[in-house]
Amino acid sequence: MxxxxxxxxxxxxxxxxxxxxxxxxVKVIKDSGYPYRVSPMETTFETETLEEALAVIRKCxxxxxxxxxxxxxxxxxxxxxxxxxxxxxxxxxLEEKMGESIEKGLNL
Amino acid sequence: MxxxxxxxxxxxxxxxxxxxxxxxxVKVIKDSGYPYRVSPMETTFETETLEEALAVIRKCxxxxxxxxxxxxxxxxxxxxxxxxxxxxxxxxxLEEKMGESIEKGLNL
Amino acid sequence: MxxxxxxxxxxxxxxxxxxxxxxxxVKVIKDSGYPYRVSPMETTFETETLEEALAVIRKCxxxxxxxxxxxxxxxxxxxxxxxxxxxxxxxxxLEEKMGESIEKGLNL
Amino acid sequence: MxxxxxxxxxxxxxxxxxxxxxxxxVKVIKDSGYPYRVSPMETTFETETLEEALAVIRKCxxxxxxxxxxxxxxxxxxxxxxxxxxxxxxxxxLEEKMGESIEKGLNL
Numbered sequence: 001m002x003x004x005x006x007x008x009x010x011x012x013x014x015x016x017x018x019x020x021x022x023x024x025x026v027k028v029i030k031d032s033g034y035p036y037r038v039s040p041m042e043t044t045f046e047t048e049t050l051e052e053a054l055a056v057i058r059k060c061x062x063x064x065x066x067x068x069x070x071x072x073x074x075x076x077x078x079x080x081x082x083x084x085x086x087x088x089x090x091x092x093x094l095e096e097k098m099g100e101s102i103e104k105g106l107n108l
Numbered sequence: 109m110x111x112x113x114x115x116x117x118x119x120x121x122x123x124x125x126x127x128x129x130x131x132x133x134v135k136v137i138k139d140s141g142y143p144y145r146v147s148p149m150e151t152t153f154e155t156e157t158l159e160e161a162l163a164v165i166r167k168c169x170x171x172x173x174x175x176x177x178x179x180x181x182x183x184x185x186x187x188x189x190x191x192x193x194x195x196x197x198x199x200x201x202l203e204e205k206m207g208e209s210i211e212k213g214l215n216l
Numbered sequence: 217m218x219x220x221x222x223x224x225x226x227x228x229x230x231x232x233x234x235x236x237x238x239x240x241x242v243k244v245i246k247d248s249g250y251p252y253r254v255s256p257m258e259t260t261f262e263t264e265t266l267e268e269a270l271a272v273i274r275k276c277x278x279x280x281x282x283x284x285x286x287x288x289x290x291x292x293x294x295x296x297x298x299x300x301x302x303x304x305x306x307x308x309x310l311e312e313k314m315g316e317s318i319e320k321g322l323n324l
Numbered sequence: 325m326x327x328x329x330x331x332x333x334x335x336x337x338x339x340x341x342x343x344x345x346x347x348x349x350v351k352v353i354k355d356s357g358y359p360y361r362v363s364p365m366e367t368t369f370e371t372e373t374l375e376e377a378l379a380v381i382r383k384c385x386x387x388x389x390x391x392x393x394x395x396x397x398x399x400x401x402x403x404x405x406x407x408x409x410x411x412x413x414x415x416x417x418l419e420e421k422m423g424e425s426i427e428k429g430l431n432l
């Protein structure tokens with residue numbers, strides 16, 4: 001089974017530059033050890049169970065709670081039985097259907 | 109503290125009419141006992157801790173998992189310290205700022 | 217045809233209290249004349265064409281742009297052919313499926 | 325100015341495998357000529373004005389409307405004055421804040 005989760009989380013009480021805070025959540029996700037990808041509007045990771053996914057989301061809040069008064073978070077879940085490593089296979093499938101390559105990332 | 113959560117959850121493998129499945133999740137939220145409101149695009153509820161909120165989300169998945177192969181879910185969280193019953197106070201505050209009444213619900 | 221749209225829009229550079237700004241967008245939607253409902257996390261309205269819906273979204277930005285430097289907006293669209301007044305019928309259908317009443321609004 | 329938009333769009337009446345339909349929207353975005361990145365849960369692109377962004381969204385619907393009866397779409401907008409090429413600079417800023425590299429894409 002595959003639980004694909006994308007999360008966007010940031011404080012509302014810290015002004016318009018929030019990357020310092022977003023970085024904390026991305027570090028939580030990176031350190032979780034699950035496959036993940038950071039994109040410009042959210043970070044996606046993949047677990048095998050919903051429990052694992054919710055535990056990561058909880059930790060993302062935990063690293064913001066100490067000094068943030070208001071936190072806005074958006075989560076998308078794509079839960080699918082019988083899928084493996086959807087974080088890769090979804091884009092692969094897309095390219096096959098399109099018959100052409102797509103921009104799948106960044107080289108900074 | 110106030111954790112406002114809105115959730116939209118439905119199966120992707122059951123055709124275009126999904127209210128039978130959405131009803132299961134709304135029942136979970138209603139039966140949870142937390143303050144809640146159903147709107148046309150999502151259901152909102154409010155807890156005091158994130159743990160409570162995540163437990164409700166997990167239950168919403170549990171009532172769909174047995175017979176749904178693919179589930180799409182969108183969650184928004186508005187976490188705010190020092191707020192009480194935001195599910196009511198946010199709309200009250202909005203009406204005060206506007207100086208006029210707004211449509212806040214449905215009488216079917 | 218029915219285009220149900222829910223929108224959440226707020227500035228990121230105005231501190232944690234943003235209802236003054238949210239009120240501007242809700243007023244745009246109310247004044248548009250389309251059926252609408254305000255809920256604690258977003259405002260939903262319904263048009264017959266996508267063009268009409270996008271025009272409302274554009275106006276919501278227009279009333280924030282003059283004095284907001286960074287604006288965050290989430291939009292959900294539920295487009296369905298052959299549906300009429302989905303803003304009401306979706307909740308009606310939900311109650312029928314559940315066989316019990318649900319909280320569909322607020323009396324402040 | 326920079327209008328970052330991420331979009332997730334798919335039909336609800338075509339069963340659980342929808343990449344054929346998603347591919348149409350991704351092709352619209354690619355062919356628009358704006359900077360874009362496809363990630364596992366949404367596609368992000370960047371324009372200089374909101375009008376340009378809304379025109380792309382409209383086209384994404386246009387390529388699904390002919391044979392889809394119900395379409396679900398999620399859009400996030402991050403509008404920011406004085407930013408250039410946020411689709412790259414947001415991730416760059418994140419890496420600087422973290423002091424370590426992050427997974428920013430896929431090599432299939």
